[in-house]
Amino acid sequence: MIHYIHFRVITHATEDLSGVLAALDFFLLPCLSPKDNLSELVETISVEGHFGNPMSVTTAELKRNSSCMKFSKLFQENITEEDRELLRSQMPERLDDDLNFYMRFSKQDAALGRLRLTDSSDAIFVKIKIETYPKCWEKAGLIVEELFG
Template sequence: MIHHINFRVIAHATEDLSGVDSALDFFLAPCLSPKEDLCDLKETIETEGHFGNPIHVKTAVLKKKGACSKFVQFFKENISEEDLETLREQMPERLDDELNFYMRFSKQAAAAGKLKFTESSDAVFVRVKIETYPKSWEKAGPIVEELFGRK
């Protein structure tokens, strides 16, 4: 079903890093077992923008089947009906030929403890790698619908 889930969020120079961390933690914390530490999942890359401004790219990957299942449960419990309907309408366009399913969630809403779908680039980017054998977009579509298309 799910092979792994990648999370990425960008912190610009004008942003408070702790708020960006909170946004990422909002997605990760519900997926971990009591023995796991958030810090072990996260990685930060420091880079520069076009004008030399500092940028922090924070990433995390959920690889364990249980953690991926917990993310799906977290998603279903927290997504609004309106956002779910928007996502349903866009599902075919959000699944690529490599069976990656893409979603974006508001960074500000996540930092405030809310799940809010967004089209903005100022987001927590989520990439869900769908697993089918043999690899097939036609088989992946129904899996995405089952996992993320209904509560």
């Protein structure tokens, strides 16, 4: 089903890193088990933008099946019907040939405890690696529909 879920978010110099991390926590905390350590899942590195501006890139990855399924549940319980319909109409374009399914969520909404899709580059990027044996795009599409449709 889901092999892993990878999160990536960029914090610009004009943003507060703790606020961006809180937005990411909206997705991560409900998916963790008591034995998981959030600080071990999240990594932040400092980088320089194209014009020399300082930025931070934060990544996290959910690898346990139980955590991935909790993310699917969080998604199902918090997605608006409007966003669900948008996602359904875009599913073929969001699933690549390597069976990665992509979504972007609003950082601002996540910080307020809301799940909202966005097409902005100022987002929490989510890549969901789907597993099928043998590798099959059509089967992966059915899994995506079941878990996120």
